[in-house]
Amino acid sequence: MTDKEILQSYLLRLADSDMILGQRLCELCGKAPALEEEMALMNVALDLVGQARNWYEYVAELEGKGRDADQLAFLRDAHDYRNLLITEQPNGDYAVTMARQFFYDVWHYFTLKGLVNSSDERVAGIAAKALKEVTYHLRRSSEWVKRLGDGTEESHRRMQDGIDLLWRFTGELIQADDVDQQIAAAGIGPDTAQLTNDWRGLVKEVLQEATLTPQPDDAWMYLGGKRGEHTEHLGFILAEMQFLQRAYPDAKVW
Amino acid sequence: MAEWSLYEVFVRSKHGLNHKHVGSVHASDPAMALENARDLYTRRNEGVSLWVVPSSAITASTGDEKEVLFDPSEDKVYRHASFYKLPDEVGHM
Amino acid sequence: MYAQLVETGAKRVRTLEEMSPEERAFQERVDAEIKIEPKNWMPDGYRQTLIRQISQHAHSEVVGMLPEGNWVTRAPTLKRKLQLMAKIQDEAGHGLYLYSAMETLGADRDEEIEKLHSGKAKYSSIFNYPTISWADMGAIGWLVDGAAIVNQVVLQRTSYGPYSRAMIRICKEESFHQRQGYQILLDMMRGGTEEQKQMVQDSINRLWWPSLMMFGPHDDDSPNSQQSMAWKIKRKSNDELRQMFIDQTVPQLEFLGCTAPDPDLKWNEERGHYDFGEINWQEFYDVLKGNGPCNRERITTRKKAIEEGAWVREAAVAYAEKQKQRAAA
Numbered sequence: 200m201t202d203k204e205i206l207q208s209y210l211l212r213l214a215d216s217d218m219i220l221g222q223r224l225c226e227l228c229g230k231a232p233a234l235e236e237e238m239a240l241m242n243v244a245l246d247l248v249g250q251a252r253n254w255y256e257y258v259a260e261l262e263g264k265g266r267d268a269d270q271l272a273f274l275r276d277a278h279d280y281r282n283l284l285i286t287e288q289p290n291g292d293y294a295v296t297m298a299r300q301f302f303y304d305v306w307h308y309f310t311l312k313g314l315v316n317s318s319d320e321r322v323a324g325i326a327a328k329a330l331k332e333v334t335y336h337l338r339r340s341s342e343w344v345k346r347l348g349d350g351t352e353e354s355h356r357r358m359q360d361g362i363d364l365l366w367r368f369t370g371e372l373i374q375a376d377d378v379d380q381q382i383a384a385a386g387i388g389p390d391t392a393q394l395t396n397d398w399r400g401l402v403k404e405v406l407q408e409a410t411l412t413p414q415p416d417d418a419w420m421y422l423g424g425k426r427g428e429h430t431e432h433l434g435f436i437l438a439e440m441q442f443l444q445r446a447y448p449d450a451k452v453w
Numbered sequence: 454m455a456e457w458s459l460y461e462v463f464v465r466s467k468h469g470l471n472h473k474h475v476g477s478v479h480a481s482d483p484a485m486a487l488e489n490a491r492d493l494y495t496r497r498n499e500g501v502s503l504w505v506v507p508s509s510a511i512t513a514s515t516g517d518e519k520e521v522l523f524d525p526s527e528d529k530v531y532r533h534a535s536f537y538k539l540p541d542e543v544g545h546m
Numbered sequence: 547m548y549a550q551l552v553e554t555g556a557k558r559v560r561t562l563e564e565m566s567p568e569e570r571a572f573q574e575r576v577d578a579e580i581k582i583e584p585k586n587w588m589p590d591g592y593r594q595t596l597i598r599q600i601s602q603h604a605h606s607e608v609v610g611m612l613p614e615g616n617w618v619t620r621a622p623t624l625k626r627k628l629q630l631m632a633k634i635q636d637e638a639g640h641g642l643y644l645y646s647a648m649e650t651l652g653a654d655r656d657e658e659i660e661k662l663h664s665g666k667a668k669y670s671s672i673f674n675y676p677t678i679s680w681a682d683m684g685a686i687g688w689l690v691d692g693a694a695i696v697n698q699v700v701l702q703r704t705s706y707g708p709y710s711r712a713m714i715r716i717c718k719e720e721s722f723h724q725r726q727g728y729q730i731l732l733d734m735m736r737g738g739t740e741e742q743k744q745m746v747q748d749s750i751n752r753l754w755w756p757s758l759m760m761f762g763p764h765d766d767d768s769p770n771s772q773q774s775m776a777w778k779i780k781r782k783s784n785d786e787l788r789q790m791f792i793d794q795t796v797p798q799l800e801f802l803g804c805t806a807p808d809p810d811l812k813w814n815e816e817r818g819h820y821d822f823g824e825i826n827w828q829e830f831y832d833v834l835k836g837n838g839p840c841n842r843e844r845i846t847t848r849k850k851a852i853e854e855g856a857w858v859r860e861a862a863v864a865y866a867e868k869q870k871q872r873a874a875a
Contacts, residue, residue: 228615228634229847232855234642235479235489241635242492252624269623293858350861443622443680452737453622456656476646481862493639515585
């Protein structure tokens with residue numbers, strides 16, 4: 200891969216992960232456990248889809264094939280999607296929703312913190328704006344993990360189940376592959392070893408405060424999202440999300 | 454069942470202005486009240502600072518006490534600068 | 547209008563002479579256009595009518611998220627998705643502003659929501675119609691939000707202070723909703739394929755009459771209407787508002803290049819208004835009674851969200867309690 204292709208591949212991970220998690224949160228519209236949470240979830244979803252759009256626009260420019268952000272989002276199939284597997288996991292109960300959000304937010308926060316100092320100015324600019332939003336996402340999801348973990352017996356059980364259910368998808372957040380390493384080496388993305396340490400450190404700290412137990416660092420991990428090898432869920436997400444663009448291929452405007 | 458309590462929300466819209474009452478939110482604790490207030494009342498960049506106060510902590514005058522509480526200040530014109538007429542020669546004061 | 551039939555408990559409007567001194571002072575204050583505030587004395591009928599009206603209005607905002615939520619996962623472009631998400635979020639927000647205004651009257655939000663879930667409280671009939679194509683997102687923004695705005699602009703002058711202030715805030719924020727909807731339709735009519743144009747016309751055909759029903763029944767002799775007008779909770783009659791809406795909407799319809807499913811719709815030079823056909827009132831009352839296409843689905847979804855969220859809300863309270871005890875220890 201050329202440097203440019205590596206950068207595109209890396210940015211698509213960010214874009215697709217934001218997009219798919221945003222889409223999952225959209226599914227919760229009208230179904231949150233309190234009206235105030237309805238506001239908060241849609242707020243996070245709006246931020247994520249907005250960030251996805253920014254990344255897609257940059258990828259489309261780098262690509263220079265005449266594809267735009269919408270075509271990247273709505274006309275690629277699952278094997279071309281590079282989102283982290285955790286983002287495509289179903290909403291489950293609110294404990295699962297918050298566990299997924301928390302694991303992702305911690306990764307997102309430290310990743311963006313690295314990207315803010317990127318040698319690529321465009322990346323640094325998009326990340327700086329996103330970091331403000333994600334700092335708030337992380338604050339909210341950490342608080343919810345603590346509330347549910349250290350709330351009632353039932354909420355503790357559900358929250359621990361949520362952590363256990365999703366833990367196998369967290370390896371992908373912190374295990375660097377070639378693309379991650381080359382991006383870090385080029386000074387574009389965060390230091391991979393530091394990202395791993397930061398993620399583990401903060402997750403353990405919050406879980407401990409929440410009276411929850413993390414799984415061991417060497418637990419088995421489900422990988423593949425970064426290479427386009429997804430769980431069964433993504434196909435259905437895309438079928439719904441891309442329905443109009445696929446059903447009306449001749450439509451030029453919407 | 455235990456439900457969330459009511460908090461009154463005050464927003465400072467710009468630096469230099471007072472906090473102004475805008476409405477209320479439900480929350481289980483003050484930290485959540487602050488976040489819910491942020492999500493609800495500052496979606497359009499309306500604020501630089503927020504206060505949340507448990508509604509139960511507010512003591513309000515009743516509207517029907519208006520005469521007793523507020524009418525007496527009506528005739529205390531000497532509290533207003535325009536009451537004091539000075540000769541023009543004094544200039545701006 | 548989001549509150550279509552509000553019971554006032556009045557058989558007829560009483561004259562000033564028939565009122566107690568307190569009530570008379572209240573009515574004179576209303577007549578003088580001085581806002582009523584939470585701590586002012588008010589007749590019980592006024593309080594109860596407001597609670598019913600504001601809660602209906604709030605429930606409508608919240609239930610109103612669902613027909614749009616049905617398409618937010620399928621919005622065709624990133625721009626349209628973001629716009630729709632922002633609009634839905636506003637609706638949840640407006641529901642909350644209104645519940646907040648309602649709570650200043652001493653009503654409890656959770657109790658009022660319980661009435662919605664048990665079928666005792668009403669919400670706007672419009673949200674019981676299904677959204678079956680993307681064009682419905684346009685037609686809802688244009689027609690449904692358009693009808694709501696006509697009503698809400700007038701309600702900014704309603705006599706109860708907190709309700710009036712909530713309306714002012716809502717009107718300010720909702721100004722983009724109607725444009726957002728109209729633009730969806732206009733873009734498809736101008737640059738869309740034949741299929742897309744048909745989608746727009748079909749959506750208007752389905753949502754035209756239900757939008758007109760939003761203003762509620764004729765208010766010829768209704769004591770409820772007269773009492774609400776006397777209290778200045780309502781500022782204009784249902785029929786006046788409906789006419790205003792039609793007069794402003796028909797030119798926009800023509801600009802789109804679409805038609806309304808009403809053969810009697812035509813400009814009346816003499817009246818200076820559009821004439822239009824009679825609403826199918828049987829359908830209106832059926833939907834209001836719970837027999838619309840989606841009444842059951844809408845309520846089931848809301849009920850499920852709140853019931854299944856009970857453990858979450860309880861956990862938050864338990865956690866707050868523990869934190870308080872730790873801080874005290």
